[in-house]
Amino acid sequence: MPNAGVDGPPRYPWLRAIGLWLAYAVLYSAAHAVAHFWAGKYIYSLCYPAAGVRLAFLWRYGARWTPAVIVAELPIQLFVMGVSGLHHGGLLGEIIALCRAPMVTGAAVALERWINRRGLSDMASGPMALGVVAVLAPTAIAFLTGAMEWLRPNPPKVSSFSTITVFLVGDMLGILLVTPPLLWLVGWLESHWLLPRGEPDGGSADQALPRPGRWRVVEAGLVLAFGWYCAKRLIEVNPDLCVLPVLLTTSWIGLRTGRGGAWVATAIPSLFVVFWSIGRLDTSLGLSLHMGMAATGVSAFLAGSFADAQAEARAALARRDRILYQAERLKTLRAMSLAVLHEISQPLSTLAIESRYLAEVSGDAEHHAAEIIASANLIARKADRLATMIRRLRRFGGRAADKPAMLPLTHLLSDISRMATIESQQGEAGHRGPGIKLGLPNAEFFVMGQDVELTQALLNLLRNALAASPRDETVHLVLRGDASEALIRIVNRVTLGSVQADDPASQDPERRGMGVGRIIAQAIIEAHGGRLTHFRDDHGRIVHEVNLPLVEGKDTQ
Amino acid sequence: MIVPGMTGAEPCRSVYVVDDDADLSESLARMLSRKGYITCSFTDARTMLAHCAQAPCECLVTDVMMTDMDGFQLAEALRGIDPASAIVFMTAWPTASAAVDAIRRFGGLDYLEKPIDQDRLLAAIAEGVAWSKLRRSALQRLASLTGRERQVLLLLTAGLSNKLVAARLEVSAKTVEDHRAAIMGKTGAMGLADLIALVRDAGEALE
Numbered sequence: 001m002p003n004a005g006v007d008g009p010p011r012y013p014w015l016r017a018i019g020l021w022l023a024y025a026v027l028y029s030a031a032h033a034v035a036h037f038w039a040g041k042y043i044y045s046l047c048y049p050a051a052g053v054r055l056a057f058l059w060r061y062g063a064r065w066t067p068a069v070i071v072a073e074l075p076i077q078l079f080v081m082g083v084s085g086l087h088h089g090g091l092l093g094e095i096i097a098l099c100r101a102p103m104v105t106g107a108a109v110a111l112e113r114w115i116n117r118r119g120l121s122d123m124a125s126g127p128m129a130l131g132v133v134a135v136l137a138p139t140a141i142a143f144l145t146g147a148m149e150w151l152r153p154n155p156p157k158v159s160s161f162s163t164i165t166v167f168l169v170g171d172m173l174g175i176l177l178v179t180p181p182l183l184w185l186v187g188w189l190e191s192h193w194l195l196p197r198g199e200p201d202g203g204s205a206d207q208a209l210p211r212p213g214r215w216r217v218v219e220a221g222l223v224l225a226f227g228w229y230c231a232k233r234l235i236e237v238n239p240d241l242c243v244l245p246v247l248l249t250t251s252w253i254g255l256r257t258g259r260g261g262a263w264v265a266t267a268i269p270s271l272f273v274v275f276w277s278i279g280r281l282d283t284s285l286g287l288s289l290h291m292g293m294a295a296t297g298v299s300a301f302l303a304g305s306f307a308d309a310q311a312e313a314r315a316a317l318a319r320r321d322r323i324l325y326q327a328e329r330l331k332t333l334r335a336m337s338l339a340v341l342h343e344i345s346q347p348l349s350t351l352a353i354e355s356r357y358l359a360e361v362s363g364d365a366e367h368h369a370a371e372i373i374a375s376a377n378l379i380a381r382k383a384d385r386l387a388t389m390i391r392r393l394r395r396f397g398g399r400a401a402d403k404p405a406m407l408p409l410t411h412l413l414s415d416i417s418r419m420a421t422i423e424s425q426q427g428e429a430g431h432r433g434p435g436i437k438l439g440l441p442n443a444e445f446f447v448m449g450q451d452v453e454l455t456q457a458l459l460n461l462l463r464n465a466l467a468a469s470p471r472d473e474t475v476h477l478v479l480r481g482d483a484s485e486a487l488i489r490i491v492n493r494v495t496l497g498s499v500q501a502d503d504p505a506s507q508d509p510e511r512r513g514m515g516v517g518r519i520i521a522q523a524i525i526e527a528h529g530g531r532l533t534h535f536r537d538d539h540g541r542i543v544h545e546v547n548l549p550l551v552e553g554k555d556t557q
Numbered sequence: 558m559i560v561p562g563m564t565g566a567e568p569c570r571s572v573y574v575v576d577d578d579a580d581l582s583e584s585l586a587r588m589l590s591r592k593g594y595i596t597c598s599f600t601d602a603r604t605m606l607a608h609c610a611q612a613p614c615e616c617l618v619t620d621v622m623m624t625d626m627d628g629f630q631l632a633e634a635l636r637g638i639d640p641a642s643a644i645v646f647m648t649a650w651p652t653a654s655a656a657v658d659a660i661r662r663f664g665g666l667d668y669l670e671k672p673i674d675q676d677r678l679l680a681a682i683a684e685g686v687a688w689s690k691l692r693r694s695a696l697q698r699l700a701s702l703t704g705r706e707r708q709v710l711l712l713l714t715a716g717l718s719n720k721l722v723a724a725r726l727e728v729s730a731k732t733v734e735d736h737r738a739a740i741m742g743k744t745g746a747m748g749l750a751d752l753i754a755l756v757r758d759a760g761e762a763l764e
Contacts, residue, residue: 342649342650346671356675422652
């Protein structure tokens with residue numbers, strides 16, 4: 001196809017459109033011709049693959065192709081293949097009758113797109129959408145056909161209900177056998193640039209089907225074989241029930257392997273059965289058999305669509321969790337960077353004072369020698385401290401920050417307390433948050449962990465405690481430890497609902513959070529080999545306890 | 558509460574510096590002492606309060622974010638001991654709400670961000686020392702007034718006539734006149750304008 005739109009829209013879109021239309025016409029003709037193998041008395045076909053071709057085309061390229069589809073089908077039906085004689089009422093009546101199916105199919109696709117765009121139903125989005133349309137479209141066509149037959153002035157030779165059944169079975173079987181593989185093939189061809197891509201709001205032809213694992217495939221094979229075995233045994237006992245085991249097992253396979261597995265489990269046996277049944281069965285038996293195949297296919301495909309929709313939802317949730325985690329991490333990095341930036345002002349203040357003094361006395365160095373030496377030493381110490389802070393700041397966000405290192409817990413908790421205090425005091429004047437009381441031991445405890453992540457976890461817990469605590473209360477942050485384990489306790493009071501009439505900030509629903517911080521904290525602490533527990537103590541206070549394994553380290557005190 | 562002059566430890570351009578960073582508090586104290594102030598540096602608020610109870614200062618320069626007692630809590634505690642000390646806050650974590658609180662709620666003279674602007678700090682301390690001297694002098698002059706005399710003084714300086722003061726306090730006009738004369742004598746004021754200035758200088762410590 002010339003200029004197939006690799007880097008932009010095709011240069012000759014009309015050529016592409018004509019090519020697509022011709023391709024559809026050819027495929028439809030072939031499918032329509034094949035369908036005649038399953039013709040019966042007063043019935044064109046008990047298996048109509050052309051319906052599958054039609055739905056696949058409109059699904060992929062959009063409902064606006066409906067008029068073009070009608071224009072392609074009418075001549076084929078009327079003049080090339082002939083009409084079976086079911087329709088009476090002249091040429092106009094026959095044309096109206098022949099337009100019914102493509103129009104209803106186009107309408108079903110358009111309706112699905114409309115519902116999906118407005119987010120009105122989960123059933124109209126994702127993998128479920130095709131399954132639902134694959135059932136609803138032929139159902140609507142069948143009932144419309146039956147209704148129009150029933151309303152005719154000259155009653156037909158066949159009852160309306162039979163008409164409905166035949167159309168339903170034939171179209172549904174054709175759709176279930178043909179539409180999914182056709183869409184997958186088109187998607188594959190498009191992904192390999194062998195076909196121009198479909199419309200932006202086209203159906204999900206190019207979604208990669210999830211591949212089941214090896215053992216799932218084995219399980220599916222065994223279950224399918226078991227189902228068919230039961231069906232074979234049931235034919236001998238009660239032929240009316242023989243489809244039931246196959247329906248149940250293929251539905252199970254759909255739930256376990258998705259749409260792909262469901263289609264394979266139903267299509268291959270169905271194809272075998274429908275081709276075997278050509279010329280062997282009378283109309284009623286053939287209808288019964290095809291109805292069973294159609295029911296099996298519908299059930300299995302819907303089950304597979306549901307399984308794929310669940311898998312998509314799980315993947316979306318995992319993606320959302322990763323994004324939330326990164327957002328939390330960035331928030332923590334920002335708080336840590338801010339803390340370092342503010343702390344830099346401390347040594348800078350000392351540097352400014354001492355260096356200014358040195359400048360003042362440098363003219364009379366003899367009389368101020370001792371002071372000059374003391375100032376110079378102090379300046380050197382502060383410059384070193386500044387350099388350390390700048391190096392720490394530079395590490396944030398870099399790969400070095402992600403490497404596990406020996407972390408001194410008292411310093412970590414002091415920093416976290418400072419960051420949380422500042423955040424809690426960002427409120428309006430007169431509405432500052434609760435205070436934090438630190439209880440740190442004299443000795444230093446060391447844990448092996450990632451600086452940013454551990455800060456993130458403990459800061460989240462402390463933030464939650466501050467948010468839940470009444471404004472005039474204090475949150476206690478205490479560190480204890482023994483030979484092997486450090487215990488960090490965060491203790492806070494909490495009022496009923498944590499809403500206080502005189503504190504506007506506590507009445508803000510946004511302030512109460514969604515529990516994401518705690519979940520992330522738990523995940524991080526457990527990844528560090530620790531555990532997080534919480535309970536209410538005898539005084540009614542909420543206590544969060546973090547246990548972390550200690551490592552041997554140099555006591556910096 | 559300290560009555561000015563009671564202990565005999567008369568402060569004279571004394572400035573206390575409180576910061577949990579020992580190097581910074583000592584550096585500031587040295588710098589101020591080079592400028593002619595009598596200084597003392599502390600690394601925690603409680604030690605400073607204990608010292609201030611014995612030897613009051615004219616100006617306190619305090620960090621806001623400290624571990625045990627923060628600068629605002631220190632200011633509140635200091636007001637209870639010595640209402641005539643000026644307070645200058647400094648912080649490495651400046652916020653708009655804290656700046657408003659520092660001045661309006663805790664009576665601070667200035668709110669400085671770190672790294673400290675040395676000239677601005679010196680200007681604030683000079684203003685604070687002058688303010689402290691004025692307030693301490695006013696409180697000293699008013700120290701000998703009785704409770705009733707203070708009430709009369711406040712009503713007079715609020716603009717009420719003798720008759721209205723008498724009606725408010727449910728005493729006779731003659732009594733009010735006597736109290737007024739006693740107030741003039743004890744405070745050494747030359748007239749009502751003097752009294753108004755005295756009450757203004759004493760501030761909320763008089764009430």
